[in-house]
Amino acid sequence: MTTARAELVLWAAQRVTAVFLAGFVLVHLVTIVYAVRGGLTAAAILARTHASIAWPAFYALFVLAAAVHGAIGLRTIAAEWLGWRGRGADLSIAAIGLALAVLGLRAVAAVAA
Amino acid sequence: MEHLKVDVWRGGAEGAYQSFEVPRRASQTVLDVVTHIQRFLDPTLAYRFACRVGMCGSCAMTVNGTPRWTCRTHVDKVARDGTLRLAPLANMPIVRDLVADMREFFDKWARARGQFTPTRTRADDFAKVDPRSAARQEADLAIECIGCGVCYAACDIVKWNPAYLGPAALNRAWTLQTDVRDGARAERRRAVEGDAGCHACHSLMSCTELCPKALSPTRSIAGLKRQSLRSLLGVKEKA
Amino acid sequence: MTIGRTRNHPAYWAFLVHRISGIALALFLPAHFLALGTALEGEARLEGFLRWTEQPWVIAAEWGLVCLLAAHLAGGLRLLALEFLPWREWQKALAAVAAGFALLAGLVFALAR
Numbered sequence: 467m468t469t470a471r472a473e474l475v476l477w478a479a480q481r482v483t484a485v486f487l488a489g490f491v492l493v494h495l496v497t498i499v500y501a502v503r504g505g506l507t508a509a510a511i512l513a514r515t516h517a518s519i520a521w522p523a524f525y526a527l528f529v530l531a532a533a534v535h536g537a538i539g540l541r542t543i544a545a546e547w548l549g550w551r552g553r554g555a556d557l558s559i560a561a562i563g564l565a566l567a568v569l570g571l572r573a574v575a576a577v578a579a
Numbered sequence: 580m581e582h583l584k585v586d587v588w589r590g591g592a593e594g595a596y597q598s599f600e601v602p603r604r605a606s607q608t609v610l611d612v613v614t615h616i617q618r619f620l621d622p623t624l625a626y627r628f629a630c631r632v633g634m635c636g637s638c639a640m641t642v643n644g645t646p647r648w649t650c651r652t653h654v655d656k657v658a659r660d661g662t663l664r665l666a667p668l669a670n671m672p673i674v675r676d677l678v679a680d681m682r683e684f685f686d687k688w689a690r691a692r693g694q695f696t697p698t699r700t701r702a703d704d705f706a707k708v709d710p711r712s713a714a715r716q717e718a719d720l721a722i723e724c725i726g727c728g729v730c731y732a733a734c735d736i737v738k739w740n741p742a743y744l745g746p747a748a749l750n751r752a753w754t755l756q757t758d759v760r761d762g763a764r765a766e767r768r769r770a771v772e773g774d775a776g777c778h779a780c781h782s783l784m785s786c787t788e789l790c791p792k793a794l795s796p797t798r799s800i801a802g803l804k805r806q807s808l809r810s811l812l813g814v815k816e817k818a
Numbered sequence: 819m820t821i822g823r824t825r826n827h828p829a830y831w832a833f834l835v836h837r838i839s840g841i842a843l844a845l846f847l848p849a850h851f852l853a854l855g856t857a858l859e860g861e862a863r864l865e866g867f868l869r870w871t872e873q874p875w876v877i878a879a880e881w882g883l884v885c886l887l888a889a890h891l892a893g894g895l896r897l898l899a900l901e902f903l904p905w906r907e908w909q910k911a912l913a914a915v916a917a918g919f920a921l922l923a924g925l926v927f928a929l930a931r
Contacts, residue, residue: 481898481901481902484894484898485898487891487894488891488894488895488898491887491891492891494887495884495887495888495891495923495927498884498927499926499927499930500930502927502930502931503930506868506871507865507868508857508861508862508864508865508867508868509861509865511864512857512861512864529851532847536840536843536844536847539840539844540841540844543837543840543841565848566847566848566851569847569848569851569852569855570847570851572851572855572858573850573851573852573853573854573855573857575858576854576855576856576857576858577854577857579857579858
């Protein structure tokens with residue numbers, strides 16, 4: 467994954483996921499502020515996520531966008547601050563992205579069920 | 580008479596700072612200080628200068644941690660506590676003392692296809708470029724670069740990413756991408772994309788902050804990024 | 819030796835804040851997903867975890883995370899504007915606006931919690 471074209475695609479993917487995440491994060495911030503008023507309870511959280519398929523769907527998309535965005539970001543930081551580049555680095559970063567996505571989707575399933 | 584304590588890098592990659600005491604004078608520039616050291620204190624000191632009036636950029640070096648033109652830097656402005664620390668430009672191998680090896684700086688310029696590619700011959704009519712057109716105004720904002728290397732020395736991405744072409748090379752590439760006469764714009768776009776090219780820029784803007792000609796490589800690189808994204812999405816370039 | 823002008827200007831601070839907040843969020847995400855995943859073991863388990871988060875230091879850390887999230891979002895929007903909108907000369911103002919937004923988000927969260 468080291469051709470200039472591939473790197474351009476990664477850079478573009480990070481910007482595109484950033485645009486989606488901007489919307490998702492705004493919704494998330496507003497939701498957080500709304501949810502913590504008067505104390506946070508599991509019952510309240512689950513009532514919200516069970517109420518409609520929209521919430522789990524939203525969070526699933528959120529998770530996928532965050533996993534892609536975060537992994538590409540970490541790749542850049544690893545290259546620039548740790549000098550870690552090349553095939554090994556790319557595969558490790560891909561694994562991290564995958565792990566984030568899996569953990570995240572598991573969490574979505576946990577609150578959607 | 581007041582004196583300045585001046586620490587000067589001596590040697591190559593291996594070396595040390597050597598201290599000199601230089602008489603302080605009114606309206607003194609850092610270049611005056613370096614010249615004094617070489618003429619009266621240590622003739623073996625190696626340093627670069629040419630025009631000494633802020634036009635050529637040859638005297639660029641690191642003054643108290645910041646890359647600047649020594650002929651355009653007043654001692655009063657930088658020697659707050661009566662001391663100066665002089666080193667060659669960062670991000671470049673050291674030839675000796677205050678002289679940096681600029682070969683890779685210019686090699687990257689070539690790798691970014693920073694050369695004009697003509698499409699007309701002497702048999703053709705002159706190309707007509709309206710200086711007020713948007714494209715030409717963009718090019719004109721960036722065209723005054725004289726390759727002094729200050730931006731390259733200031734850029735942390737150059738420091739962290741050895742393959743990065745750097746602000747000067749990319750800035751020059753932009754002036755050609757906005758030049759309606761140039762015939763190699765597609766190839767140049769490919770030459771400046773990727774982790775070694777414009778996409779490695781994180782808009783730190785140290786280049787823009789320090790450019791002695793008040794250019795904005797960040798602005799030029801943003802233009803390259805936009806062109807590259809448009810090409811990825813299949814949007815055709817105008818003219 | 820002073821840092822000098824090379825790293826001591828708003829755009830550089832904006833970069834540092836954006837990168838460090840990104841790293842912090844990337845490190846936090848797995849923990850966040852695992853915490854929510856406790857709901858897989860039933861509502862009571864998630865509720866128990868939420869009680870644990872009532873401790874003062876956790877609430878303070880949460881506030882920090884919300885600020886980091888808002889800062890990363892604001893900084894990211896600034897970058898998207900820098901890179902994709904026609905260039906404007908008031909870049910420093912953009913950085914200031916981003917910082918302002920982050921503080922505002924933190925304040926709102928602190929009041930709600």
